[in-house]
Amino acid sequence: MPVTCTNDCNRRAKLKRPKTAEKLCLECFYQAFEDEIHRTIVNNKLFQPGESVAVGASGGKDSTVLAYVLKLLNERHNYGINLVLLSVDEGITGYRDDSLETVKRNQQQYQLPLKIVSYEELYGWTMDAIVQKIGMKNNCTFCGVFRRQALDRGAMLVKADKIVTGHNADDVAETVLMNVLRGDIARLRRCTAIMTGTEGALPRCKPFKYTYEKEIVMYAYFKKLDYFSTECVYSPNAYRGYARAYLKDLESIRPSSIVDIIHSGERMSIKKEVKMPEQGTCSKCGYISSQSICKACVMLESLNRGLPKLAIGKTHKAKVVTICSNAFQRIIYRFKIFHELERDEIKFV
């Protein structure tokens, strides 16, 4: 039998919001979804009038919905910002080609300027070439480090004041979990921040920090937004995959788990005596870095010298102090098995 909308609008409910368990019709869902993001933007003062904002656009569901919603809210609430789509071309045949096509269609659909920066022009290496050189192992690390810088450099090229990314609540919760498990305090502190990099590099923000993945997918589906959905052809991150599956299990038992984990991450405090890595700049490229030479430059040099192994040596970990509440201990116990997997991965502090 049809369920009617919780908002008493007499329309038929189409979905159940995971965060609030409200049963909403499409109109009320769109309204609630958009209003919530608007409130996040306003409460955290993410944008100033006149700013130029680069949307990290991968063609995937999150960034596609982000570009759509930001354009809509910018017009509806007069943020006065200029939006630019910014895409990184890693040079992965068959994967990035298709997703870039999606971004190009989005550019037409949303009438936003688009800038594509490629690994090849920035680093002289495509991911395909890197994989040929170093094999399938560790290539995600290269790709991740390069992508981060590529977005920043692209944003500077288009003279953006800020970068927004489509990281959603599920992503943030997953990152909190992973940083707890790895004892990576520097990242744990940063990963829940809605805006980072205000001290030097281009600020980055996550307007979807509190937005559930389920709602993003539903929104994209019902609005018939054009997005691209497939796995990167090079190995997916196994550890992250387990963390995500675990998070989804938790969510299916108690939907609020996701925001709960984000709040836990926000509330963790770090003892003063824990030494945090200091942020400086890379002596080679000038990019923000905690070492004298940034990760990308180290990797690039080893690639060019034909010695990719150099780049992935173990680095020290900051010690975990005082953050293990009972809840997290249980999670850590649950995850012990995954630490086995982690050995194959590379950790940076």
Added chain:
Amino acid sequence: MACCAISGSIQAQYNSKVILLPFNFQCLNNSDSFCVMLWWPLQQALNVTGNGQAYRWDMKKLISWIKENLLQERPELFVQGDSVRPGILVLINESDWELLGELEYHLEENDCILFISTLHGG
């Protein structure tokens, strides 16, 4: 006739012999091909179980049928226990199945079931 589509990563993992689906929703909404692909085996299965009667299948039965008949490789990417793996959204006639009793929902003629994987692809 009930029709189903498995979207996103799933069919990528299960390759084209299972369900050929365009990758994005734009194509998905414009194309009937995905319905046909599953329509066939599903109809055959329903015919075997007896005309018409088979529409009394519930979602639980449908999911286990998909697992047994369509997903030869790595079914754990789609099913977990009796249900779909957490992170896969299910729409029944364009409505969230959480409003419709999930596994207990009984299939009706002309129902359209859509599985959307959210597990990756930001």
